[in-house]
Amino acid sequence: MRPDIGQRGPRRQARDSAGMRTLVFLAGGVLMAGLFLPVVALSWRTFSASGGRTPGLLSDSVVGAVSLSLSTTLISTLVVVLLGTPLAYAFARYRFPFKRPLNVAIELPIVMPPVVAGLALLMTFGRRGLLGAPLSALGLSLPFSPAAVVIAQVFVSAPFYIRAAQAQFEATPRELEQAASIDGAGPWRVFWSVTLPLGQRGLLAGLLLSWARAVGEFGATILFAGNLQGRTQTMPLLVYGALESDLTSALWTGLLLIAIAALALVLVSLLARAFDREAVDDEGQSLSS
Amino acid sequence: MTLRVRRIALRSAPVMLALSACFSLAACGYAPSGDTAQGELTVFAASSLTNAFTDMAGAFEAQSPHVKIVTNFAASSQLATQLIEGAAADVYASADQEQMAQAGAAGRIAGQPVIFATNHLVVIVPADNPGHIQTINDLAQPGLKLVLAASGVPVRRYTDHALAALADRDAYGTNFADSVYANLASEEQNVRQVSAKVALGEADAGIVYTSDVTPDIAAQVLQIEIPDWANPLAEYPIALVANAPHGPGGQTFIQFVLGSEGQAILARWGFGHAP
Numbered sequence: 341m342r343p344d345i346g347q348r349g350p351r352r353q354a355r356d357s358a359g360m361r362t363l364v365f366l367a368g369g370v371l372m373a374g375l376f377l378p379v380v381a382l383s384w385r386t387f388s389a390s391g392g393r394t395p396g397l398l399s400d401s402v403v404g405a406v407s408l409s410l411s412t413t414l415i416s417t418l419v420v421v422l423l424g425t426p427l428a429y430a431f432a433r434y435r436f437p438f439k440r441p442l443n444v445a446i447e448l449p450i451v452m453p454p455v456v457a458g459l460a461l462l463m464t465f466g467r468r469g470l471l472g473a474p475l476s477a478l479g480l481s482l483p484f485s486p487a488a489v490v491i492a493q494v495f496v497s498a499p500f501y502i503r504a505a506q507a508q509f510e511a512t513p514r515e516l517e518q519a520a521s522i523d524g525a526g527p528w529r530v531f532w533s534v535t536l537p538l539g540q541r542g543l544l545a546g547l548l549l550s551w552a553r554a555v556g557e558f559g560a561t562i563l564f565a566g567n568l569q570g571r572t573q574t575m576p577l578l579v580y581g582a583l584e585s586d587l588t589s590a591l592w593t594g595l596l597l598i599a600i601a602a603l604a605l606v607l608v609s610l611l612a613r614a615f616d617r618e619a620v621d622d623e624g625q626s627l628s629s
Numbered sequence: 630m631t632l633r634v635r636r637i638a639l640r641s642a643p644v645m646l647a648l649s650a651c652f653s654l655a656a657c658g659y660a661p662s663g664d665t666a667q668g669e670l671t672v673f674a675a676s677s678l679t680n681a682f683t684d685m686a687g688a689f690e691a692q693s694p695h696v697k698i699v700t701n702f703a704a705s706s707q708l709a710t711q712l713i714e715g716a717a718a719d720v721y722a723s724a725d726q727e728q729m730a731q732a733g734a735a736g737r738i739a740g741q742p743v744i745f746a747t748n749h750l751v752v753i754v755p756a757d758n759p760g761h762i763q764t765i766n767d768l769a770q771p772g773l774k775l776v777l778a779a780s781g782v783p784v785r786r787y788t789d790h791a792l793a794a795l796a797d798r799d800a801y802g803t804n805f806a807d808s809v810y811a812n813l814a815s816e817e818q819n820v821r822q823v824s825a826k827v828a829l830g831e832a833d834a835g836i837v838y839t840s841d842v843t844p845d846i847a848a849q850v851l852q853i854e855i856p857d858w859a860n861p862l863a864e865y866p867i868a869l870v871a872n873a874p875h876g877p878g879g880q881t882f883i884q885f886v887l888g889s890e891g892q893a894i895l896a897r898w899g900f901g902h903a904p
Contacts, residue, residue, distance in 0.1 A: 466829065468829065468830045468831075481774075483814075484774060484776075484832075566816075567816050568813060568815050581818065584704070584707055585780060
């Protein structure tokens with residue numbers, strides 16, 4: 341944990357003995373190597389297997405998987421933001437029955453194994469599932485469809501956005517909102533022109549994490565949506581499926597997925613840092629005033 | 630105070646993301662590695678052998694109490710990939726000669742593979758037959774949800790042969806195979822995923838081995854026979870893996886599979902005898 345906001349000046353290092361420092365760095369180094377070596381190995385194998393060229397990236401299956409992943413995660417992220425923002429707002433601002441247990445339960449999809457999530461979705465939306473009969477009465481059949489891919493992504497990724505948005509709404513200074521409403525702004529106006537703009541960084545960070553999780557979704561998708569090139573075969577499914585038949589495609593797609601994940605992490609950490617700076621500035625102002 | 634809440638939320642989110650990623654990996658389940666204790670035989674076997682080789686392992690262990698058998702069931706193609714990438718195993722039992730040959734070409738097979746069982750294909754549909762499929766011809770009806778194994782998986786190779794053979798006959802028409810493939814709803818990772826999707830009632834039809842209609846799912850599916858002349862004979866080879874950690878033990882297991890007790894277990898689970 342980094343020092344509290346109130347603590348100024350250069351951060352002091354712990355005055356531990358050389359022996360302890362060595363031990364700490366040694367243990368940490370081993371774990372760091374364990375975390376990064378696989379990424380290095382994957383990159384190395386990708387480039388050596390394809391002789392530095394990128395034929396794997398141009399194959400139909402890779403192009404199909406990338407475009408399917410992008411289009412489905414675009415929709416699922418949109419759904420998560422549209423439905424998750426009100427939910428996060430409710431958790432942050434309203435009191436309602438069973439709020440505490442629900443607040444914990446909302447994270448269940450994060451800790452639940454995705455393959456179990458897929459099974460649960462099949463039991464819900466499948467042909468013989470809980471909602472199977474009403475859905476088929478409407479002429480809808482979800483399993484094996486791109487819609488199933490989106491549902492799986494929403495299920496596993498929504499909690500990431502909801503949590504971040506909720507924390508953001510809890511942190512938004514109520515004084516500013518009250519000031520706006522004293523000035524005559526209605527509650528909707530306050531939300532749109534004060535709460536939302538003030539919270540945009542936190543919401544964006546939550547959105548990025550939720551999107552990254554949706555892009556990486558595998559277990560629930562393969563069980564609930566199946567695996568068909570161009571229809572339900574997203575990038576992670578391609579990596580798994582192509583492993584036996586087309587290792588180069590699997591490697592390139594894997595590398596691409598790592599790049600996407602890394603990009604999301606970097607953006608989130610930049611957002612967090614910008615937020616810290618702002619927080620320090622705010623405090624500086626309030627101290628000087 | 631409220632500011633700290635927000636900082637913590639932003640920081641902990643990547644941790645949550647990482648946490649869920651490790652669950653995704655666990656779902657893929659890779660082969661057991663070289664962690665083979667004394668007397669622990671590792672057997673890589675095709676998905677269709679799941680029930681038969683589970684029984685086989687039990688019977689073998691009962692006969693030689695000092696041996697413990699660790700089984701790894703997956704599509705033969707996936708097992709071949711794992712072997713080629715260096716997974717440690719003693720015995721490899723494949724559902725077709727092609728995957729055995731691939732593992733062999735990579736230097737992962739010791740000695741000559743032996744055919745130990747045979748199998749045939751069958752079309753299965755859910756018991757309530759939502760696609761109203763009565764004959765093989767009906768597989769070409771537009772709008773059906775057909776589930777097959779992914780290409781490379783042995784059962785898919787046999788299936789492709791069967792469909793091509795059917796399309797060669799005038800009665801089925803040259804478009805037959807194309808119309809059937811147009812109904813593909815999903816390409817599953819192994820044959821047992823295909824039978825599961827049909828037994829669950831999510832797919833209208835699937836093509837599996839006759840032995841995959843196990844007592845577990847027999848009540849949930851109907852079988853539609855593929856004519857003999859179009860139904861390929863699936864031959865299952867078994868071999869010792871190169872540099873097997875327990876070579877002699879592996880050889881004993883292979884002899885057991887080929888022996889009368891092993892063959893009886895395979896027959897009980899719907900496999901044909903070794904030629």
